[in-house]
Amino acid sequence: MTPGPGQPASGPACGACGAAWPEGRTDFRAVCKGCGAWLHACRNCLHYDTGAHHECRAAAPAEYVPDKEKFNFCEEFKPNPVRRTGGTAPKSRADIEKLFPGLG
DSSP states (O other), X not given: OOOOTTSBOSSOBOTTTOOBOOSSOOOTTOBOTTTOOXXXXXXXXXXXXXXXGGGBOOSSOOOOOSOXXXXXXXXXXXXXXXXXXXXXXXXXXXXXXXXXXXXX
């Protein structure tokens, strides 16, 4: 069973679908076998924090990465053991109304 968002995984998991990562070091261009999302991406990093400057809490200054879901070459990358999902904006008015009933 896959842990829910914000719950510890039994190891690093894909932030898009929750599939377990391959064992060992993750290559910069590795993709998830479950959904094809990039694994070495800010979204999957322990240092990723949307409230921080450049959305990164790494101790060493990291180069700004504009697309947090695309692979990057950051040397500070560490897989996050806590599963994150979501992160995409609602795609339609109907999606927004599901989140906030009675807006219309």
